[in-house]
Amino acid sequence: MDTQETGGTGVATYIVDAVVALLVMLLGGVVIYGSQKLGSDWGSDGPGAGYFPFYIGLILVISGAGVLYQALAGKKRNTDIFVDREQLVRVLSVLLPAAVYVGGIQLIGIYVASAIYIALFMVILGKYSWVKSVAAALVVNVLFFMMFEVWFKVPLHKGAYDLLSGLGY
Amino acid sequence: MEEINSLFQGFAVVMTPTNFLLMMVGIILGVLIGVLPGLGGANGVAILLPLTFSMNPTSAIVMLSCIYWGALFGGAITSVLFNIPGEPWSVATTFDGYPMAQQGRAGEALAGAFTSSFIGAFVAVVMITFLAPLVAKFALKFGPPEFFSVYLLTFCSFVGMGKGSPFKILASMAIGFGLAAVGMDTVTGQLRLTFGIHELMRGFDFLIAVIGLFGIGEILLSMEEGLAFSGKSARIDAKVVLQTWKKLPAYWATSLRGSLIGIWMGITPGGATPASFMSYGVAKKMSKNGAKFGTGELEGVVAPETAAHAAGTSALLPMLALGIPGSPTAAVLLGGLLIWGLQPGPLLFVEQKDFVWGLIASMYLGNLVGLLVVLTTVPLFASILRIPFSIIAPVIIVICAIGAYTVHNAMLDIWFMLLFGVVGYVFKKLDYPLAPLVLALVLGDKAEDAFRQAMLVSQGDLSIMFSNGLVGGITTLALLMLFWPLISKVIALVKAPKQDEFAAERPVD
Numbered sequence: 177m178d179t180q181e182t183g184g185t186g187v188a189t190y191i192v193d194a195v196v197a198l199l200v201m202l203l204g205g206v207v208i209y210g211s212q213k214l215g216s217d218w219g220s221d222g223p224g225a226g227y228f229p230f231y232i233g234l235i236l237v238i239s240g241a242g243v244l245y246q247a248l249a250g251k252k253r254n255t256d257i258f259v260d261r262e263q264l265v266r267v268l269s270v271l272l273p274a275a276v277y278v279g280g281i282q283l284i285g286i287y288v289a290s291a292i293y294i295a296l297f298m299v300i301l302g303k304y305s306w307v308k309s310v311a312a313a314l315v316v317n318v319l320f321f322m323m324f325e326v327w328f329k330v331p332l333h334k335g336a337y338d339l340l341s342g343l344g345y
Numbered sequence: 346m347e348e349i350n351s352l353f354q355g356f357a358v359v360m361t362p363t364n365f366l367l368m369m370v371g372i373i374l375g376v377l378i379g380v381l382p383g384l385g386g387a388n389g390v391a392i393l394l395p396l397t398f399s400m401n402p403t404s405a406i407v408m409l410s411c412i413y414w415g416a417l418f419g420g421a422i423t424s425v426l427f428n429i430p431g432e433p434w435s436v437a438t439t440f441d442g443y444p445m446a447q448q449g450r451a452g453e454a455l456a457g458a459f460t461s462s463f464i465g466a467f468v469a470v471v472m473i474t475f476l477a478p479l480v481a482k483f484a485l486k487f488g489p490p491e492f493f494s495v496y497l498l499t500f501c502s503f504v505g506m507g508k509g510s511p512f513k514i515l516a517s518m519a520i521g522f523g524l525a526a527v528g529m530d531t532v533t534g535q536l537r538l539t540f541g542i543h544e545l546m547r548g549f550d551f552l553i554a555v556i557g558l559f560g561i562g563e564i565l566l567s568m569e570e571g572l573a574f575s576g577k578s579a580r581i582d583a584k585v586v587l588q589t590w591k592k593l594p595a596y597w598a599t600s601l602r603g604s605l606i607g608i609w610m611g612i613t614p615g616g617a618t619p620a621s622f623m624s625y626g627v628a629k630k631m632s633k634n635g636a637k638f639g640t641g642e643l644e645g646v647v648a649p650e651t652a653a654h655a656a657g658t659s660a661l662l663p664m665l666a667l668g669i670p671g672s673p674t675a676a677v678l679l680g681g682l683l684i685w686g687l688q689p690g691p692l693l694f695v696e697q698k699d700f701v702w703g704l705i706a707s708m709y710l711g712n713l714v715g716l717l718v719v720l721t722t723v724p725l726f727a728s729i730l731r732i733p734f735s736i737i738a739p740v741i742i743v744i745c746a747i748g749a750y751t752v753h754n755a756m757l758d759i760w761f762m763l764l765f766g767v768v769g770y771v772f773k774k775l776d777y778p779l780a781p782l783v784l785a786l787v788l789g790d791k792a793e794d795a796f797r798q799a800m801l802v803s804q805g806d807l808s809i810m811f812s813n814g815l816v817g818g819i820t821t822l823a824l825l826m827l828f829w830p831l832i833s834k835v836i837a838l839v840k841a842p843k844q845d846e847f848a849a850e851r852p853v854d
Contacts, residue, residue, distance in 0.1 A: 192775065204523075228797065236520065242515075270742075297735065
């Protein structure tokens with residue numbers, strides 16, 4: 177993905193690259209720590225439970241270090257902007273509502289949360305009229321409800337407060 | 346001709362009305378999945394997998410593999426009409442496909458793409474029919490060290506054949522192995538790396554990872570670009586198809602080369618994308634019209650499509666014969682086998698004859714049906730892409746959430762899906778390949794078992810990996826692949842490297 181629009185401001189790609197590399201190394205450290213606690217060496221009856229993960233952790237740390245070196249010290253340091261402000265706003269305008277939506281599933285179940293999510297997404301981001309959005313949301317969710325609960329008999333998450341309990345599914 | 350007999354038995358298994366119906370449903374769903382942004386072969390199959398839990402395995406694999414063929418066909422539609430590759434291996438198809446659409450020859454480009462896809466797949470299936478039983482028979486002699494060396498070769502070839510930083514490929518792979526280790530240890534029964542969190546006991550399911558990485562990640566990427574589709578319209582009628590078919594025999598050499606490149610690259614993992622580029626490059630060099638490539642040459646559509654489909658199809662060979670998938674989608678199908686209670690690997694050809702040959706027979710039929718379906722329904726699918734993104738995006742996120750939930754009926758999985766989505770977005774932007782991560786997550790436990798068994802046999806002595814010619818040969822090849830980035834640098838010092846002209850366009854996958 178190229179993000180070479182001029183005029184945008186934001187963090188350079190190589191910095192994000194380096195941060196992710198550090199996270200990979202951190203993950204490797206966690207794996208090594210966890211597997212050493214399990215016993216990463218040879219037990220009485222063969223390799224311990226942490227024997228294999230230990231090496232995985234080691235590879236994570238080494239490869240993380242390699243990426244870090246390439247990101248910061250390499251000749252081809254990528255100074256393009258990772259995301260500019262406008263792109264970041266667009267991505268977050270999908271990601272944050274999606275997080276709220278998943279929280280909603282936990283509370284009021286998949287069907288109700290999905291209907292509200294689709295309707296609001298269309299109204300706010302798609303600039304559709306309320307009537308159209310609500311209609312589309314209802315159609316999609318009634319379809320899903322029929323497909324999962326009625327036809328395939330795969331019950332989905334109803335949430336802590338089941339608003340559809342009256343339907344008997 | 347034992348294979349031919351088995352194959353006809355397979356046809357008998359598959360040719361029931363129910364299976365035929367499932368085949369049609371699979372193809373149509375697959376093309377839909379291939380056309381929609383954010384849904385591709387791997388996560389489409391992953392989302393639909395839970396619906397097949399109650400089916401018998403043969404019907405289930407027939408439907409799921411047809412979804413895969415459908416998605417392979419569907420990728421070409423978006424490449425030609427919208428200049429948006431639906432899948433990484435369709436990138437090379439846009440080079441000549443989109444210019445043809447701009448000149449009003451979209452119908453010809455699509456008919457050519459679909460037909461050559463079919464030819465590529467057909468050649469690859471013929472190869473699978475005769476080669477897979479041989480490989481399986483050979484692999485029956487494998488012990489743990491041999492199996493581990495094959496796993497090693499699988500993962501090392503990602504490093505050797507991949508594009509971009511080898512460290513990123515390694516990191517992606519190790520993250521997959523690390524996630525696979527979380528949860529119950531298969532040998533000692535200990536809980537590993539859960540850090541006291543009870544819900545992690547189940548471990549990370551690769552289906553969740555696939556749905557998040559490829560589905561949510563793709564939606565975020567599309568959103569970043571503020572997608573506004575502006576496509577060319579296409580009508581395919583019998584006349585255009587027949588005219589195109591008249592031209593195709595002239596490109597027989599390109600098709601054959603494409604198929605062979607595809608088969609060769611498809612058996613090694615992560616092959617479809619490099620195969621399509623290699624085939625395009627070779628065709629450009631060998632063709633009389635090579636200079637005109639990129640301006641709308643039919644041959645430039647034929648070459649990458651044949652190779653991509655041949656590779657996509659032959660990726661199923663190692664999955665069937667060895668239990669080692671060659672692509673993320675094959676990995677998801679392999680996960681399906683485990684869920685339906687089948688043990689993938691060489692024994693499958695002995696113990697589940699009906700299943701294996703039913704699947705192979707369905708590859709022949711599915712691709713034929715797929716060709717007919719896509720040729721007749723292109724306008725319908727092209728119109729789906731005209732539905733605005735602000736309707737499609739939330740619906741796809743809802744579908745992904747439902748898909749993630751149905752895997753284990755666990756709420757936490759939906760949160761993991763979202764997390765994997767963010768990881769997928771960042772990794773895609775930083776050119777981390779995602780296929781090694783998914784494959785490592787699927788194969789992690791089995792690779793580890795093979796390694797531990799091999800180590801038990803030798804009491805921790807690594808030299809067992811070189812104990813006989815076979816295992817030593819595979820291990821040496823694997824190490825060669827692993828250090829290929831270094832070796833090629835050394836070679837470049839001695840000899841000036843030849844320029845790879847499509848290096849910039851080829852995506853990391």
